[in-house]
Amino acid sequence: MWADLARRTNRLVPDASVAAVADALDYLCLAQLYLRDNPLLARPLTPADVKTRPSGHWGVCPPVNRILAALGPLQAAVPDDYELHVLHGAGHAGPSALAHAYLTGQLGHAYPHLHQDAAGLRELVVGFPRADIGGEITPMIPGHPHTGGQLGPALAIGQGTVLDAPHRLSVVLIGDGECETGTTAASWIATRALHGTGDHGTVLPVVLLNGMRMGGPSVLSTLSRAELTAYFTGLGHRPVYSDGLDIHQLRQAVAEALCTAQPLGIPEPSSVLVLTLDKGHGTPAHLAGTPAVHKTPLRDPAAQPAEFDALSDWLASYQPTQLLTPSGRPRPHLLPALPLPRPEPDGLPAPRGCVAASTQVARYAAGRPFAQVVPEVLRARAEQGPFRVFSPDELASNRLDLTDEHGRPVPWAVEVLNEELCHAWAQGYTETGRHALVATYEAFAPITLSLIQQQLKHRSVRRHAGLAPLPSLVYLLTSLSWHNTITHQNPSLTSALLAGGDPTLHVLTPADPARTAAALTFALRKLDRCTIVVAGKHTTVHHPQETLDEELRHGIATWPHLTHPGPGEPDLILASAGDLPAEALTTLARRLRDERPGLRLRYVHVHDLTALAENGTRPLALGLDAFARHFGTQAPIVLATSGHPADIHALLGHRHPGPRLTVLGYRDPGRPVSQEHLRRLCGLDDAGLWQLATTLTDPPKELSA
Template identity: 70%
Template sequence: MWHDLAQRAQESVTDQAVAALTDALDYLCLAQLYLADNPLLQQPLRPAHLKKKPAGHWGVCPPVNRILAALGPLQRALPAGADLRVVHGGGHAAPSALAHAYLTGRLGDVYPWLTRTAKGLHALITGFPHPEIGSEITPLIPGHLYTGGQLGPALAVAQGTVLDAPHRLSVVLIGDGECETGATAASWLGSRALRGTGRHGTVLPVVLLNGQRMGGPSLLAGLTRDELTAYFTGLGHQPVYTDGTDPAHLRTALTQALAASRPLGSRGPHSVLVLTLPKGHGAPATVAGRPVAGTRAVHKTPLPDPVRDREQFTALSAWLASYQPQQLLTSDGHPSPHLIPALPPPRSAPTGCEPPRGCIAASTAVATATGPRPFPAAIAPVFSARAHHGDFRLFSPDELSSNRIDLHDADGSTPPWVVEVLNEELCHAWAQGYTETGRRALIATYEAFAPIATSLITQQLKHRAARRHAGLPPLPSIVYLLTSLGWHNTYTHQNPALTSALLATGDLSVHVLTPADPARTAAALTFALRKLDRCTLVIAGKHPLTHHPHDTIEEEIRHGIAPWPHLSHPGATEPDLVLASAGDLPAHQLTALARRLRAQRPEMRLRYLHIHDLTVLAEPGTRPLALTDEAFTRHFGTRAPILAATAGHPADLHALLGRRHPGPRLTVLGYTDPGRPCTSERLLHHCHLDTTSLWERATALVPHTLRRNLP
């Protein structure tokens, strides 16, 4: 289909129109970097028309502009129901994205001061870098998908966008320096894990082989053409080459690449378009005897100081004038008629989801139906039920069996909505592409190795924050199930750092769910997958532990915390001791302590709390579920010692409490690194969570002779 569309587009839109659009994009990029006035060069250029401190990135813009111009006619030819996405591998092409969004009119739809008018053109050029939009590609620039500041995951993100979407073509622009990253290298091979997992769309990788990364020549540029062909062929991709200088040749190469493309997961060679346009194409070869083109200088502003340097000013004047901007844009800021056929048409509303109804009721029902079943039997039905609704994917780094998550069909096969690959970054990037296109996904992994994806998650949180700022509709949540916890694992497999890292971001969408047993884990997963626009970590061990009464599950899900009446002294306004658990192992250990205290110290007024969402502890007003001061006092009292236990780092609770920290009356126990391998029993003892240590701590906190005159 895509080849036929490209062929028809090539026949219906002239190469001259594509060339004119390319020039218009190049000019607008260069003008954004340098011009403070005189946007169409309608007056002779003077130093006063230039920005005193030019800023931005030129090097990546020319190759990106050529691809955007070549894709425009194809986008215009799309039939109803078809979808074409451009995924940027690097955010430095913001001038290109802004120029493209301006010419299509979409930028003005979002920002009225950037409409296609003389004033809008002046604001676009002279206002860059725009404080309210930024100097890199973000969701604040309509029509361009770039999901974070980390190089590497773009190819996998693009693969995620086309899963279960046979109507979609995602063109991903990958810098040759980006090809040096582990995430990109793994993405070529990792696509084989998607074979037999359903009907998918098509990804066309475009490698911008411009010869340079930021600091010097790229490794990929050091290969000969034969070596380069052998490299891509070995990765399962047949390369199609073009230098991009001739629009006709570029469009023919694009058509050839689409002809050889296959839906993601198909067997046989796929295609890759390799654009060999030099980085910063168009920059002067030399200025005052100093080489410019082909050097690191083209990465940002090739001419750093044209206001004060006469030779640079002369070179810039000639460079800007060479595009003949008055032939590309009208005096009132519109694209000239002869390049309009190469522009894509206006796009429909951005992807989003309607908020689901009945999240808490549905989650509570799941927990009640689950009953006292072990971890594997409790959570597998949650995933199967979610998959039954469609548009759901579960990704795992080759750990489902180890994590005791059995999702095999009756015939012993793995359902197609489950994908395993031994790479945490790929799992996250696939899930990211899937959720960014409006579908639900979950990543199940060892708690200890989830921190590998910390940077990717943080970048996606920034991307989501920018989406919210732009007023875009909410998307399905980022959901992680962290299991195979370090409490029952070898020393190298003990690392609850992802929770600490994400809480430290302060992002209000982050929630850390610490269910007390498998039934509550099933409820937490159901709830997390139904909610929108969150980043939820569900932390639950796979080993058999205590099952607890269900009567407080709805309160735990709704408010993030609940007292457990069966372990609490009735009617006590100020208890003698508060026990608070966060997680299944802490609940297992503290409930045993509570039962012993009630049996051996019946005079003690005990209150037992379970913290289902760690973020309830935050200062009031700082997080959506943060307890009010009144609720915090109602739960934790004002004078009673508090003994809390968490499955993660104790510092997480201390940091969340912030200025309302109860001070010395609070003791938090949790994981602390033992410094060497040890048994699970010794680890509990090292962390003071074994039976003996807890009893000693609790009885030390509350003297045997209790004052009975407390209010």
């Protein structure tokens, strides 16, 4: 379909229209970087028209503009039941994205002060870099489902967008410097892991082989044409080349690439378009090919006469009045190559009955092991609509049996030994409105930290732009430190994410497998959250579920079966966050009740760590009265967590109870040790906990005179 559409639009839309759009994009990018007045050169340019401190990035714009112009007729002709997405790996092409959104009218639709008129054009040019929208590619610019600048995951994210979406084409623009990143390098061949996993859409990678990174030549640019062809062929791709100088040839190359592009998951070579237009094309000759083209090649044209003359000639070479009318609208000959604005997709319906559904799952899971109940939750979710599980070769190890009756993996569960790819595929999937889960070892999850943080930034910008909520980002971290060798012990992902302070983050620490099943059910129903579920695969201890509703709603609950009844301050408060901590502290609580029946005990389970945060800083942060109701005002507290104790201290912030709080959690042993030794080191062995509890609750001994 896509190849036929490209060939048809190549016949119907004149090359001159596409070339004019490319020139208009180049001009508007340059004007945004340099001009503070006279946006159409309606009068002779003067130094007063030029910004005194130009900022932004020119180098990536000309290659991006050629591709956007070539895709324009195709985008305009896409049938209503098909979608074409453009994802930018480089966030620096913000001027291109703004210029394109202005020419199509999308920018003015979202921001009336940037409407296609004289005032809107002046605001576009003079206001860059914009304080309201920014100067990089983000969802603040209409039509951009991906925030550029993450440097690496764009191709894999594009692959995620087309999974289970045969109607979708994602064109991914990748810088040649970005091709040096591990995530991009792995993305080419990793598509083999998607063979036989469903009916998918198509990805057309476009490598912007402009020859330079920010500071010098890219590695990819050192390959000869024969070596480059051999490289892509070996990765399962058929390269199609264009220098972008001849618009007709570029459009033919796009059509040729689409002709041989295969839907994702088809075990045949697919195409990659390689655009070799030089970085910063159009830059004054004395600066071409130098690192200066990366940002603003002319550093201070307002004050340097030679630079001013060069800028004046450069701007005039585009003949802007032949491209835009005095009222700031595209000239008629550009219109056939410009797509019309498309409305943002409808939002997902708000989830209802999350707590009820989750508690029902927990009741059915009661008393059964992780290996039974968690796969059941995932299978049930897959039956409800589009859903995928991504795991770095660890499903069987994590006791997640997602195979069919013949022992073959279910098509909606994909394994590839690359954490970044798992995240990026899940990101592309969720950013296009579908639900996904990443399941991995706790120790290896920190590899994806930067990608998670970038997606949280992206989601925050989406909310600021008023866009509809999307499915949550959900991770299941299992194979925890307590049962692993030293190389497989690292609970630091949650530490770093909590330190970031994102209000949508929830770190769930269920006490048993039934609560893990409930936590996953709950997390996969919610929208626009980032939920990390931390749950061991070995846990066999189960706890009463009478407080599960409260744990899901508020993230914390007092367990009455281990708590002394009645009001008043207890003698000791035990609080668990996680399954092994709950196993250890409930064992301690039962022994205290048996051997010290007069001790007034309160037992609290923290199901969501963010409930401990300072009042008002997170949605579930306990209010002052609720915090005192759980943690008292004078009693000693022993809180055990699956993660680092520092996480708890940091969350509590200014309302930290001080010396009456003892936090126990993972401590790096510094060398290989047994599981029993690790528990003793962390203070979570039975003997150590008993000694701590008795020390905290024994009355002080009087010294003899």
